[in-house]
Amino acid sequence: MPEVPAPVVALVRRTTEPVVAQTIRSTTAAVLSYVIATLLLPQPAPLTAPLTALLVVQVTLYATLKTGIRRVNAVLAGVLIATGFSALVGLTWWTLGLTILTALVIGRLVRVGEFVPEVAISAMLVLGVAQVTATALDRVFETLIGAVVGLVFNSLAPPVWVQSAGDAITGMARGMGRLYRDMAEEVTGHVPVAEAAKRLHAARRLDDDISGVDAELRQAEDSTRLNPRVKEGLLSRVALRTGLDTLEICAVVQRVQFRSLTDLAKARPDEPMLPDDAAQAYAQLLRHTAEAVESFATLITTSAASGADAAEDSLEAALTASRADRDRLANRLLDLVREQPRQWQLHGALLAEADRVLDELDVEKRSARLIEELDRLTARTHEQRPRLRAVLDRLQARRS
Incomplete structure (x- = not known):
């Protein structure tokens, strides 16, 4: 068997590192979401889908789930705000300011976290087009496509840091x-x-x-x-x-x-x-x-x-x-x-x-601290999820 060159071995090792793997995953998810959105939606350049996929594919599966839900909520809130304003008033400087103000306030209320600006961005993008209803639905669909693709990609062998x-x-x-x-x-x-x-x-x-x-x-x-x-x-x-x-x-x-x-x-x-x-x-x-x-x-x-x-x-x-x-x-x-x-x-x-x-x-002190912290976290989990604890207790009683 021929010997593999050292540069090739180094390249393979680099591609298995978490940072490199995450970069490849994010790029692939963004491109794939763009292709899917192009095939399913009439928009000529549905860039919201790859943008959403790029932002949703976080470094961990847990963060991806949280980010995907918050981002979809932010886009939906912005689309609804723009749809409501477009039905009442046209696009002027004061309606634009009022839309942004309303979007930022509602973004705080719906608890979208770091995606509060996304609510205002979505509202502005939808408000600035003529066919508001069609654009609003397309933007929602693009966001959903990007979020789903991002979630799927991070569900496949999620990185461990x-x-x-x-x-x-x-x-x-x-x-x-x-x-x-x-x-x-x-x-x-x-x-x-x-x-x-x-x-x-x-x-x-x-x-x-x-x-x-x-x-x-x-x-x-x-x-x-x-x-x-x-x-x-x-x-x-x-x-x-x-x-x-x-x-x-x-x-x-x-x-x-x-x-x-x-x-x-x-x-x-x-x-x-x-x-x-x-x-x-x-x-x-x-x-x-x-x-x-x-x-x-x-x-x-x-x-x-x-x-x-x-x-x-x-x-x-x-x-x-x-x-x-x-x-x-x-x-x-x-x-x-x-x-x-x-x-x-x-x-x-x-x-x-x-x-x-x-x-x-000290080794004994570390062991005691570790056990104490495990007991504390377990007790807190049981307090936060009493129904799950009740089911587990019943199962344990039946096994006994």
Whole structure:
């Protein structure tokens, strides 16, 4: 069998990525909806159909269903408004303004979400033609064709964005680990205030990463809803969400840690922040904390049982080493406080902040938080759907 060229392999891999697959799906749905609308409707250029298909084919099946319904409602509301105004008045500047105002107000009332402007756009397009009734019906049919085609396309192998969300979470954890390791290299010597402040600013910039990761995770959560390709979608959503919450807390504590180190550098401008033995212990603590953060990210983004077990073992080992480093550091700092009590608040802060990070990453605490969140979501679902809960209880009673 001849060897496949490397560029061809790279191209095939690119076409399997969610972004590329979504682009191909959107383009194909728009073209197909245009062809169908051309065959079924008398309009020479039914561009509303491909426009609707392009907007309806969202990144997830769940979003497609919501968007399709809202968009059809928006178009219908705009068509009805234009039909009513055309029967009463002609097209003038004041009737156009009144139509737009009415469409925007009604768009808020019918709750079409982000498609409020679509109500006014539909009303203007229909109001500006002579044969309002025929144009209104054609526009409704075009919208329905585009919405149906978009829904069908996203129902065929709907994309799952869990992997991209996991990559974003892993990237964020690696950024945190890199900051810990960089500080571990510097803390063993004299750290100028400017260098310590630079690390503090880098830790603050993690807020931007958190916002981006949160957006990726929301998209992943939507992609697992109503998706036949996903098994245990609720568990996957809860595992990623609770894991990101933990990493977000750790990022905040890391920023506070670097604030304490910057203050310590200001208090000791002409000498090392810590004596050599305490600095060595703290550097080891930072390195093992970096390993723990990265192992935690691997754990919450790994679905296979074997991989999850390995990640959990790695996390446990890193936490055990970190706690040993923390105890050794506490003994060094206790001796230091007795000799030089003037920075005892900052030394105590370093220990308290390290304890907070290690406590958040604890495996048992994560398991308890995961179970608690699953129970909460299940109870909320039962409260929102009492009839479904009653049917399930009856079925369970009959099986018993």
